[in-house]
Amino acid sequence: MLNVLKSREALLAASWLALIALAGSITPNFVSIQGLRDLMTDLSILVVLAVAQMIVILIRGIDLSVAANLAFTGMVVALLSVANPGLPTVVWPLVCIVVGAMVGMLNGALIAELQIPPIVVTLGTMSIWRGMIFVISGGSWVVQHQFPEGYLAVPRTQILGLTLFFWIGLTVAAGMWLVMTQTRFGRELYGMGGNPRAAQYAGVRVKHHEFWVYTITGALAGLSGWLWTSRYAMANTDVAAGFELQTVAACVIGGVAIAGGAGTVIGAVFGALFLGTLYNILPVIGVSQFWQQALSGAIILLAVYFNMISRKPPVRRILPLASPQGAGE
Amino acid sequence: MAVHENTTPLVELEGINKIFGGIHALRDAHCRIHAGEVVALVGENGAGKSTLVKTMTGLYQPNSGTIRVKGQAVRLATAKAASEYGITAIHQETTLFEELSIVENIFMGHPRTKPSGLLDWAAMRSEAREHLERVNLDVEPTTLLKQLSLGQQHMVAIARALAEAADVVIMDEPTASLSSNEIEKLYVIIEKLRDLGKGILFISHKFDEVFRIADRYVVFRDGAFVGDGNIAEVTEHDLVKMMVGREVGTVFPKRAVEIGAPLLEVASLSNGIEFKDVSFTLHKREILGFYGLVGAGRSEVMRAIMALSPYPFTGQIRLDGVPANWKICGDAIDAGVVYVPEDRRNQGAILPLSIRDNIALPSMKRLARGIWPDKSAERRLAQEYGRVFEIRAASIEQPVEDLSGGNQQKVVLARWLATNPDVVIVDEPTRGIDVGAKSAVHEALAEMVEQDLSVLLVSSELPELMGMADRIIVMRLGEMVAEFTRDDFSAELIAAYATGARAPQPAREVA
Numbered sequence: 001m002l003n004v005l006k007s008r009e010a011l012l013a014a015s016w017l018a019l020i021a022l023a024g025s026i027t028p029n030f031v032s033i034q035g036l037r038d039l040m041t042d043l044s045i046l047v048v049l050a051v052a053q054m055i056v057i058l059i060r061g062i063d064l065s066v067a068a069n070l071a072f073t074g075m076v077v078a079l080l081s082v083a084n085p086g087l088p089t090v091v092w093p094l095v096c097i098v099v100g101a102m103v104g105m106l107n108g109a110l111i112a113e114l115q116i117p118p119i120v121v122t123l124g125t126m127s128i129w130r131g132m133i134f135v136i137s138g139g140s141w142v143v144q145h146q147f148p149e150g151y152l153a154v155p156r157t158q159i160l161g162l163t164l165f166f167w168i169g170l171t172v173a174a175g176m177w178l179v180m181t182q183t184r185f186g187r188e189l190y191g192m193g194g195n196p197r198a199a200q201y202a203g204v205r206v207k208h209h210e211f212w213v214y215t216i217t218g219a220l221a222g223l224s225g226w227l228w229t230s231r232y233a234m235a236n237t238d239v240a241a242g243f244e245l246q247t248v249a250a251c252v253i254g255g256v257a258i259a260g261g262a263g264t265v266i267g268a269v270f271g272a273l274f275l276g277t278l279y280n281i282l283p284v285i286g287v288s289q290f291w292q293q294a295l296s297g298a299i300i301l302l303a304v305y306f307n308m309i310s311r312k313p314p315v316r317r318i319l320p321l322a323s324p325q326g327a328g329e
Numbered sequence: 330m331a332v333h334e335n336t337t338p339l340v341e342l343e344g345i346n347k348i349f350g351g352i353h354a355l356r357d358a359h360c361r362i363h364a365g366e367v368v369a370l371v372g373e374n375g376a377g378k379s380t381l382v383k384t385m386t387g388l389y390q391p392n393s394g395t396i397r398v399k400g401q402a403v404r405l406a407t408a409k410a411a412s413e414y415g416i417t418a419i420h421q422e423t424t425l426f427e428e429l430s431i432v433e434n435i436f437m438g439h440p441r442t443k444p445s446g447l448l449d450w451a452a453m454r455s456e457a458r459e460h461l462e463r464v465n466l467d468v469e470p471t472t473l474l475k476q477l478s479l480g481q482q483h484m485v486a487i488a489r490a491l492a493e494a495a496d497v498v499i500m501d502e503p504t505a506s507l508s509s510n511e512i513e514k515l516y517v518i519i520e521k522l523r524d525l526g527k528g529i530l531f532i533s534h535k536f537d538e539v540f541r542i543a544d545r546y547v548v549f550r551d552g553a554f555v556g557d558g559n560i561a562e563v564t565e566h567d568l569v570k571m572m573v574g575r576e577v578g579t580v581f582p583k584r585a586v587e588i589g590a591p592l593l594e595v596a597s598l599s600n601g602i603e604f605k606d607v608s609f610t611l612h613k614r615e616i617l618g619f620y621g622l623v624g625a626g627r628s629e630v631m632r633a634i635m636a637l638s639p640y641p642f643t644g645q646i647r648l649d650g651v652p653a654n655w656k657i658c659g660d661a662i663d664a665g666v667v668y669v670p671e672d673r674r675n676q677g678a679i680l681p682l683s684i685r686d687n688i689a690l691p692s693m694k695r696l697a698r699g700i701w702p703d704k705s706a707e708r709r710l711a712q713e714y715g716r717v718f719e720i721r722a723a724s725i726e727q728p729v730e731d732l733s734g735g736n737q738q739k740v741v742l743a744r745w746l747a748t749n750p751d752v753v754i755v756d757e758p759t760r761g762i763d764v765g766a767k768s769a770v771h772e773a774l775a776e777m778v779e780q781d782l783s784v785l786l787v788s789s790e791l792p793e794l795m796g797m798a799d800r801i802i803v804m805r806l807g808e809m810v811a812e813f814t815r816d817d818f819s820a821e822l823i824a825a826y827a828t829g830a831r832a833p834q835p836a837r838e839v840a
């Protein structure tokens with residue numbers, strides 16, 4: 001039953017470790033303590049966004065505005081922190097989550113209430129928020145030395161040898177796992193994705209859930225805005241351009257069905273770890289810029305194909321197996 | 330049984346109107362269900378039965394009218410509201426989740442939770458096990474739904490309704506994909522519910538079921554109530570007359586035709602998973618019936634012949650003496666062999682398209698002038714076959730998804746017979762189709778057989794097969810176990826072979 005899924009995730013985890021080992025054998029630095037710490041720090045943003053994207057894809061949607069949301073929220077918080085350097089650092093992630101959630105609510109309202117297809121809505125809001133970055137910043141950048149000190153330092157704080165980035169990524173992933181496997185809301189999302197009409201018939205509040213899924217995704221995208229600006233110490237109009245496609249790719253690699261209804265948080269997390277590591281490794285092992293793009297594209301296609309063949313409909317035997325008890329009617 | 334005049338009904342609908350665009354699906358409809366009774370709701374395809382069900386379960390909002398639960402007027406805004414008032418339904422179309430486990434299918438929308446608010450999987454699993462026991466389904470509750478057969482999936486739907494512990498349980502054609510065994514189990518379940526004081530609304534086009542299980546009947550015609558009463562006080566004939574408003578022959582109009590030369594020869598077809606050693610010969614103008622329990626492998630054989638099976642098979646197929654190596658279904662269709670699948674909603678109709686598009690689809694090439702489709706010829710074709718199969722719709726431009734369940738079935742049947750094939754393989758041709766249209770379907774098949782059509786008729790309805798077929802092959806667990814010619818048809822014997830109560834006939838007799 002779940003073995004297929006489990007083994008697929010195990011396989012993905014194994015390939016991820018193999019990838020790291022490969023990189024390590026070429027560039028030993030990559031697998032040094034510092035190297036791995038940096039890797040986990042880098043990957044945490046993609047993990048958060050992949051998990052956010054996963055719940056949207058699960059309900060047959062897509063959110064192309066996550067990266068724009070990240071960039072917009074990042075700019076808002078960067079400008080605020082520059083203007084109010086004295087405020088406690090804990091304010092910034094909170095601001096980001098709230099702003100991101102509001103951006104997500106707009107998506108949710110348009111999709112759930114007005115029934116506009118998600119791809120159209122989020123393509124639109126993607127442009128809107130990219131444009132808004134320009135409007136609020138006047139096109140100027142916020143760069144490293146402008147940020148208050150704590151803003152850049154806190155996420156780098158190490159706990160048990162790993163940065164706060166990593167712990168945030170882990171918390172988000174674990175929290176989402178809990179929601180998706182152990183709560184009514186999460187399981188009802190699987191129902192909505194698998195058979196929307198049946199979900200409605202079963203009394204699932206489809207619109208309500210849809211609205212909140214986009215809101216949660218928005219909130220997580222906002223949180224990533226904070227992570228991104230402090231990780232790269234910069235906010236501008238082009239931050240994370242095209243990153244939304246990486247989040248979708250991570251989900252696909254992780255076995256989330258693009259048609260909705262199937263996929264796991266663990267899968268999405270490992271999809272993100274694998275893809276993020278790949279993007280990190282290719283330059284390190286000296287693959288040229290042009291080949292990087294082509295190679296990662298090919299790997300995504302391969303992953304999709306692999307998912308497809310592992311999702312074959314189960315065999316419904318009619319003929320009795322050799323032993324007569326195996327018979328099914 | 331129905332001396333309920335003085336008790337308050339569990340649910341009562343009064344003056345319900347429901348209009349879809351221009352279609353008046355329910356007109357001033359009324360209906361009541363008391364505690365401890367089974368009410369059969371009968372009516373033709375499109376009479377408004379499912380619409381009534383959806384109104385009672387909060388899925389449709391009536392344009393006007395009153396719904397009372399235990400005497401109190403209520404508004405059922407959502408499915409959730411209806412279930413809170415104790416009304417649940419097994420809907421006509423499948424409303425389950427293939428990718429999820431049985432447990433989740435049973436508890437979707439009304440889960441058991443721990444005090445912490447998290448799901449209580451252990452409680453749900455053990456409760457699910459109980460419900461599965463009640464419907465006699467011997468599988469682990471953690472099994473994914475997609476691993477079950479269609480019949481088993483239906484039993485899960487029933488288990489789901491039981492788990493809701495509702496006062497009123499509505500079943501919209503629950504027996505359509507159940508085997509006779511499973512139907513018997515369903516009767517037992519319904520009787521238990523009745524004895525517990527629940528009210529049951531049972532919808533079916535099969536009168537034997539209605540007379541077997543119902544205490545009272547309600548008849549709808551064209552969205553309006555036309556009568557009700559105690560089942561003991563009517564005959565099938567009376568019910569049909571109320572439903573249709575005229576007399577309908579229920580005899581199966583087999584016509585005497587001269588059976589011709591062998592046409593489709595199938596020799597030792599096996600695929601190791603679904604069927605083994607299937608051999609038969611279909612002659613020109615012959616109707617060859619296939620009987621068996623649901624899941625006996627009949628449909629799987631037909632799909633293999635049509636090159637629709639995912640599994641490779643061994644054995645030979647010859648059409649008119651020529652080996653048929655059909656690679657894709659289109660090859661078979663080009664050769665004049667068409668297949669009307671059993672699951673017509675998923676494998677047949679293209680729901681968003683109009684009736685005309687659906688019927689004309691495979692005939693488009695034949696009707697077209699060059700590369701230009703001939704719309705008016707398509708319209709004529711759709712109209713003609715729509716009439717033959719008594720499709721009830723506002724117009725042939727109506728999307729198929731807006732049709733009633735039975736009318737969707739007819740559209741698919743019409744589509745394939747409109748291609749003017751040499752051989753048609755029909756899988757459960759009259760499932761979900763009302764009495765009148767059923768005899769129209771039989772009539773149409775008989776007439777086309779006269780004009781050289783040969784038919785492989787897969788059906789789980791023995792009377793239909795015994796009425797229509799020249800020969801009947803019985804299958805059980807993927808193998809042919811017996812064959813009968815028209816002169817020695819015997820319902821008991823055929824059923825005995827199908828259930829395995831009798832050991833298979835020796836192979837030489839089968840071939």
Ligand SMILES: Nc1ncnc2c1ncn2[C@@H]1O[C@H](COP(=O)(O)OP(=O)(O)OP(=O)(O)O)[C@@H](O)[C@H]1O
Binds near residue numbers: 375722735761
């Ligand atoms: N969503 C809809 N939009 C438009 N018309 C509809 C819709 N649902 C039902 N109808 C129409 O309402 C009428 C009643 O349909 P309904 O499904 O209630 O019939 P039924 O009695 O259940 O028939 P069957 O025995 O075939 O299942 C039909 O004419 C159908 O075309």
Ligand SMILES: [Mg+2]
Binds near residue numbers: 379733
């Ligand atoms: Mg119906």
